[in-house]
Amino acid sequence: MAADWLGSVVSINCGLTLGIYQGEVSSVDHSSQTISLKQPYHNGVRCPLPEVTFSAVDIKELKFLDIHSTVNKPGTGQGAATESSINASARRGQSNRVALPHVTSSSQSATAPITILRRGRHTAPAASNSRGPTQATQKKSGARNGGAGGPARTRDDECFGAGTDENMGADFDFEGNLALFDKAAVFSQMGGAGGSRAQHHGAQGDQKPASYRHDENILEAKPVVYRQITVPQPGGKEYCTDSGLVVPSVPYKLHKRLLAAAERWGLSLERRLETTGVCSSQMALTLLGGPNRLTPQNVHQKPTVVLLCGPHIQGAQGVSCGRHLANHGVEVVLFLPNFVKMQESVTSEVQLYGGTSSKQVASVKDLPASPVDLVINCLDCHENPLLREQSWYQSAADWANQNRAPVLSIDPTVGSAHRSVEAKWILSLGLPLPLAETESRVYLCDIGIPKMVFQEVGIRYRSPFGCKFVIPLHTP
CATH class of the missing domain: 3.40.50.10260 (YjeF N-terminal domain)
Incomplete structure (x- = not known):
């Protein structure tokens, strides 16, 4: 049943560290609990890799942006079963939820990810028979930018397509980012390297002279003799x-x-x-x-x-x-x-x-x-x-x-x-x-x-x- 969701456009939120990815589902593996996206976008920017694979552990939230036309409409048994399989893959993340939008035609699915990314929305566009102000605005802006697939619109989507308003109100997780840094392992490596250097320096101590800092005297310090003048009859003033x-x-x-x-x-x-x-x-x-x-200017x-x-x-x-x-x-x-x-x-x-x-x-x-x-x-x-x-x-x-x-x-x-x-x-x-x-x-x-x-x-x-x-x- 996972094959029925291939070709669907999804948005995967991997948290503040990894960011948000959008792309078309290319494969879903139940055994390894992974999902792969082809032609992915990372935070609104086209990824240089043709395909990216995610583990269920890294997925915080998964949303459907568009569903391939071959998938049964929501409400049927097959769609519900597939939704359950995707939910099972994303259930291990925190606050995971799956939102199934309306099914759109195959002609709209080609441009839907771009439109949704540019607007920063995670819900599917309205049906083709709706004549609301949003659809009129989209048509007007599309005509001004040279059509839905024009180069101006493509550049606009690459620059402003990421959903930047999703986590703007959330505080930065300092503890979470600090937990990604394994301090104990790094300090142990530093201590081991320092100990080896100290042992190496101690082994060569007899051969190599000690180094001095810039504020240390390289000459051996001798005590200062303050009585450098002696007279035949001491004891006077x-x-x-x-x-x-x-x-x-x-x-x-x-x-x-x-x-x-x-x-x-x-x-x-x-x-x-x-x-x-x-x-x-x-x-x-x-x-x-x-x-x-006594200066020439002070003669008076x-x-x-x-x-x-x-x-x-x-x-x-x-x-x-x-x-x-x-x-x-x-x-x-x-x-x-x-x-x-x-x-x-x-x-x-x-x-x-x-x-x-x-x-x-x-x-x-x-x-x-x-x-x-x-x-x-x-x-x-x-x-x-x-x-x-x-x-x-x-x-x-x-x-x-x-x-x-x-x-x-x-x-x-x-x-x-x-x-x-x-x-x-x-x-x-x-x-x-x-x-x-x-x-x-x-x-x-x-x-x-x-x-x-x-x-x-x-x-x-x-x-x-x-x-x-x-x-x-x-x-x-």
Whole structure:
């Protein structure tokens, strides 16, 4: 009896995953519970396969769109028996139902699937003798598109023929689609592959070196030694850099021996003065504002610096710093009292400073009365502390303390003086001296002493400067 339904046009709903198929029944197999369609349409699009076979398990709903003319009309025993056989094939799906439409002629069956697909309906068209508005509309649209079998209508059916409104109101079945994915099997395969790879990697661990990530160091990490400078007499005052390196202080006698050894190696006093002048001027330019202050467009706001110098080596270092500041466009005022006899290094530095056409005064009365941008103090002397008792020293120190400008002291002496200048910044040379506890910020300047010179005086030395020539020091 299944052969009586061959040639009928049906619509098979296989759910959201497989979709909806329409086509002509080509075979029905009771033993395997399958049904085959030839020239099928899948969701309104012509399938590239000439025939598709469905199992009763996959069928959710089966509808008859047209019945071949050879089939008995509904209501007869043969039709009822065939309907029962089809129902038995589709009964295993969920919500299966079979709707038997009216029997149409063989001429209408050729175009009925296309018409029904284009309209998105699942019921059979009306009888040939009905003259309702639907049939008139179909005839009118068919004439406009070049007939029932015209190419325009065929394209229209392929694009809009699917019954898209059937499941538009239903929610998407996430659990049903997720159940189609066998997670346990996939995870077991992944675990087996990962275990085999781990075993393979462990077997070759002795032959192949371990790989590193982009943020890992390929070199073997060594512990950082923060105490890289040791002195013959430890236990004095110590400082530390921004990186945590320990910089111990040295007494003035050891510092003096270090400078004398450097001169024997070739680091003459003139070289040391020039290096000190360059580094101290660079620090002063930074304190004055650097590129934000010293620009060609800012010629009306040039910074003013006052240098307080004495007739000794520390004074010569200050004069060298003033010369470099003047060369960089800073308004420099040099205070240096008139002495009958001064050291040769001071005389030569003053002569070079005179080439900058900057101002030089010998009396405190000639210093600016208004506050300046920076005061550089080079009044103290390591060899002659009695200079602090002279009138010119006391007058210059009083002027610096009364002026509201910040003070930078270059190579100050150890201890606190009765009339010393209150400095905001202190610049030490080579290695710091054990300065008294003050609120001043201590900086260290690299004056170019080689490593072998430090070893000669018993200091194990490794440069803490890194990429800079002036670094800050902190009290731990």
